[in-house]
Amino acid sequence: MDISFSSMFFHDASMEDIFQAPGLCGSDTLEFWLETPDFWLNGLNIESLKKWIAMYPTKIPLSVHAPVLDLNPCSINPDVREVSIQWIIRSIYLAEQIGASICTIHPGRRTAKRPPSITDYQRLGHMLDCLEEIVDDLSVKVAIENMEPAVNALLTAPDEIMKLLDERSWLCFTFDFAHAMDSGPDIVRSFVEIGEPELVNIHLSGGKNGKLHGPVSGDTKVSTFLSKIKENGYNGQVTLEINDLVLPRELSYSEKITFMAQEIAWLKKSMR
Structure with a gap:
């Protein structure tokens, strides 16, 4: 297995600090979030991004996470829907341009805090129809992610993901362990049994005291999952x-490097 980490851990760092981090932490690659401020707020300069990738090459091609923070391809607002889809398309093209292996996307959510309706799933289908028009000539794998079981969330159950993957042979899957963990071990097991080649990435984190996306080291649920x-x-x-x-307190950049190196070392040891 290849070990990566999300650049969101270094959210406010400079591009140089972000791209030198994999080498300092001992990871094989990096998942780059496009909403990283030093990239997102400075013109999304692809040539500059390529420069940093070339200056600090990773052992395997990096991956990309499409923007999600202000966007929702299933929004009740048609303008929000369309701009969200265009940003996902732009992200996939960007991932292709920089030689990324995977571009992870989110499915969106129902705008109201109510269970998703057939209309919301139709909007998800429209988004995937739009992506299907562009993926044939691309080498990057487009992987949709399962969501946490919030009241208005789509794609929280394994059968929903499997249905999409069966219907769309070009689509891959990024499994988020934290999003599924609270639904119980049977749900986690069912997600993992989707297996390769559709399953191309696993987002891994621990969880304590109701907080998602915490450290993995020493988390017994994570250890059990790794064994599986x-x-x-x-x-x-x-x-x-x-x-x-x-985390209990704010860490400096050097402390974040040390922390991530320890998490990666624990992960490597656990996967032997």
Whole structure:
């Protein structure tokens, strides 16, 4: 398995600090969030991004996470829907331009805090129809992610993901362990049994006291999960998606490097 981590852990760092981090932490690659402020707020300069990738190459191609923070392809607002889809398309093209292996996307959510309706799933289908028009000539894998079981969330159950993957042969899957963990071990097991080649990335994090995306080291649920994916022969990417804001205190850049290196070392040891 190839070990990665999300650049969101270094959210406010400079591009240089973000791209030198994999080498300092001992990871194989990096998942780059496009909403990284030093990139997102400075013109989304692809040539500059390519420069940093070339200056600090990773052992395997990096992956990309499409923007999600202000966007919703299932929004009740048609303008929000369309701009969200255009940003996902732009992200996939960007991932292709920089030689990324995977571009992870979110399915969107019902705008109202109510269970998704057939209309919301039709909007999701429209988004995927739009993506299907562009993916044939691209090498980057487009992977949709399962969501946490919030009242208005789409794609929280394994059968929903499997249905999409059966219907759309071009679509891949990024499994978010934290999003599924509270639904119980049977749900987690069912997600993992989707297996390769559709399952191309696993977002891994721990959870304590109701907080998602915490450290993995020492988390017994994570250890059990790692044993399961080893048993299943999973050989794809494992991406540590840790939110620095759930840690007990704010860390400096050097402290974040040390912390992430320790998490990666624990992960490597656990996967042997």
